[in-house]
Amino acid sequence: MSRLEGKTALVTGASRGIGRAIALELARNGASVAVNFQSSEAKAKEVADEIAALGVKSLVVQANVAVSQEARDMVKKVLDAWGRLDILVNNAGITRDKSLRKLDDESWLQVIQTNLNGCFFTVSAAIPAMLEHAFGRIINISSMNGQIPAYGQANYSASKGGVIAFTRTAALELAKSNITVNTVAPGFTETDMFTEVPEKIQDQIKQRIPMGRFGKPEEIAKAVVFLAAEGDYITGQQINVNGGAYM
Numbered sequence: 008m009s010r011l012e013g014k015t016a017l018v019t020g021a022s023r024g025i026g027r028a029i030a031l032e033l034a035r036n037g038a039s040v041a042v043n044f045q046s047s048e049a050k051a052k053e054v055a056d057e058i059a060a061l062g063v064k065s066l067v068v069q070a071n072v073a074v075s076q077e078a079r080d081m082v083k084k085v086l087d088a089w090g091r092l093d094i095l096v097n098n099a100g101i102t103r104d105k106s107l108r109k110l111d112d113e114s115w116l117q118v119i120q121t122n123l124n125g126c127f128f129t130v131s132a133a134i135p136a137m138l139e140h141a142f143g144r145i146i147n148i149s150s151m152n153g154q155i156p157a158y159g160q161a162n163y164s165a166s167k168g169g170v171i172a173f174t175r176t177a178a179l180e181l182a183k184s185n186i187t188v189n190t191v192a193p194g195f196t197e198t199d200m201f202t203e204v205p206e207k208i209q210d211q212i213k214q215r216i217p218m219g220r221f222g223k224p225e226e227i228a229k230a231v232v233f234l235a236a237e238g239d240y241i242t243g244q245q246i247n248v249n250g251g252a253y254m
């Protein structure tokens with residue numbers, strides 16, 4: 008029997024990059040997976056098709072997680088379709104990098120609204136159903152840069168540090184109900200988000216990674232699935248998947 012057979016999952020921002028890898032890894036382990044996207048509909052459908060080809064159920068759900076009602080409606084759609092939500096992975100995230108002197112209100116607010124507030128909206132919407140079934144595995148994707156300073160990322164660092172702090176309190180409050188809440192914090196991982204970083208800076212970053220290479224989305228996904236499938240007694244914790252870049 009597959010480790011996650013009979014379980015249902017929702018992965019935000021699953022059309023590309025790390026979210027896509029997480030959705031596929033959950034499906035490989037037997038979970039039915041709802042694939043959320045904001046604008047890349049065709050890519051989200053491709054992911055859902057790949058999931059269906061693995062012999063489990065898939066669902067495509069469009070929503071901007073930064074908008075409370077859309078995030079909550081997305082969770083409701085999954086519950087309406089499958090009756091339960093066992094695994095919630097808050098992965099959707101954006102960057103709007105600018106040095107603090109140039110950082111405008113909009114770039115600050117967009118990043119906090121998507122990366123941090125979006126996380127609260129989905130968790131808040133999922134809690135009643137998880138309580139009803141006395142089961143929940145919530146995994147929030149933070150970042151190495153939520154733990155260490157990163158030039159040009161005051162907004163992003165604040166959002167990801169906030170995700171870590173939010174995770175711990177949510178874990179404390181939900182522990183008695185068999186709902187675990189944990190964080191996976193990737194280091195530099197090869198996705199569209201990271202290719203926006205200029206090549207020269209990428210080379211400098213690589214030299215600071217003890218393992219000498221960037222991460223792959225699949226390597227982040229394995230940590231997420233470990234928490235979902237094996238993390239019954241793990242809550243309020245954080246797994247850093249970063250090649251040793253931050254110890």
Ligand SMILES: NC(=O)c1ccc[n+]([C@@H]2O[C@H](COP(=O)([O-])OP(=O)(O)OC[C@H]3O[C@@H](n4cnc5c(N)ncnc54)[C@H](OP(=O)(O)O)[C@@H]3O)[C@@H](O)[C@H]2O)c1
Nearest residue numbers: 020022023024025045046047071072099100150196198200
């Ligand atoms: N890549 C890295 O080096 C790295 C390092 C540390 C942490 N992370 C974190 O890992 C997560 C995934 O990053 P990634 O590198 O895979 O990013 P990515 O390649 O840029 O993909 C971002 C995903 O999030 C979705 N998304 C963005 N804003 C959204 C919104 N408002 N509502 C719903 N979906 C939204 C996108 O959907 P559309 O395709 O529809 O636009 C896409 O599926 C993020 O939280 C990021 O902060 C990444």
